[in-house]
Amino acid sequence: MLRTSLLAVTAAACLLALGVTAAAGGPTAPAALSTKKPAPKPFPVTITTPAGKVTVKKKPRRIVSLSPTATESLFAIGAGRQVIAVDDQSDFPKNAPRTTLSGFTPNVEAIAAYRPDLVVISYDPKGLAASLRRLKITVVHHDGARTLKEAYTQIRQLGLVTGNSAGSTRVVKQMRTRIDGIVERSKSRARGLSVYHELTPDLYSATSKTFIGRAYALLGLRNIADAADSAGSGYPQLSSEYVVSANPDLVVLADIVCCGQKPSTVAARPGWDRINAVRTGSIVRMDDSIASRWGPRLVNFFRAMSSALARLRS
Secondary structure, X not given: OHHHHHHHHHHHHHHHHHXXXXXXXOOOOOOOOOOOOXXXXXXXXXXXXXXXXXXXXXXXXXXXXXXXXXXXXHHHHOOHHHEEEEOOOOOOOOOOOEOOOOOOOOOHHHHHOOOOOEEEEOOOHHHHHHHHHHOOOXXXXXXXXXXXXXXXXXXXXXXXXXXXXXXXXXXXXXXXXXXXXXXXXXXXXXXXXXXXXXXOXXXXXXXXXXXXXXXXXXXXXXXXXXXXXXXXXOOOEOOXXXXXXXXXXXXXXXXXXXXXXXXXXXXXXXXXXXXXXXXXXXXXXXXXXXXXXXXXXXXXXXXXXXXHHHHHHO
C-alpha cells in the first residue's frame, strides 16, 4: 500500500515538472494544424445576368441607381450609404438621393457627372449600358423579374457586387419565409375566386404571363385578363363590358397614385355595381409602386391580398 502511494506521488511530481518545463519554454507537443480555410475575398466578384457577365473589381462607393426596384433593394440590404444618386422614379425609401436622372430617357453625360463606380439599370434604351462602359463605368442590368426566383437572384447579386452579401441573404430569407407563409395560408381562401388587376383607368390589365400575374397565380386566383390577351402581350386593354361580364371576385387598383382611383370611382362606373367585388367591397387599393416592382416590398403586396381574401371569406 505504501509502495503504491509512493509511486503515485512520484508520477505526479514528474508530470508537474514537465508542466513547469513547458511553461518555461521547454519542448512541447506540436500544435494541431488548423484546417479552417481563410474566408474568400469579396472582390473582385463576377455575376452573370441575362444581359451578360459583370465583374466588379472593388467595393463600389459611388452607386447610381436608375431602377426604382434596385433602389429599394440596395437600401434594404444595407448599401444605402454607397448610393449617391437615384432616378426620378425612385420614390422609396424616402431618404434615397432622388434626382432628375431618368432611367427611360437617360442622359449619359448627366449620369457620368456623378462620377459613379457602379450604375444599376432595369432598362437599356439606346445602348445606355454600352455608352457607360465606354466611359469605364461598371453597369449591372437587371431587367424586370419574371418570377420570385429571379427577384431573389437579383437581390443576392446586388449584395455581391456592393459588398453586402450578408444583408442580401437576410433580406431574401425574410421575403421567402413571409411570402411562402402567406401563400400557404391563402390558397384555400382563394380557391374558386377570380381577380381583375387594373393598371390604368382605361382598363389595361396584366395577365398570368407577367410578374404580378404570376403572384396572383401563386395565391390560387384566376386572372380574368388571361382570356382577353389575344395578342399575347401580357398587358391587354379590356373593355368595361368584358370586366362586368367576367364578374371578378376581387378588384386590385394599381392606379390609385397615378390616377386617383378608389372604390367609389370604380362603383360609379356604368354597370360595375353588379360586379361581385364591388358588391362585397373586395376592392384592394395597392400603391402603384408596390404593384409594379419586384423588390423587398413584395411582402406588402402579398399581405394586402391575404387580408382581402380573409375579409372576403369571413
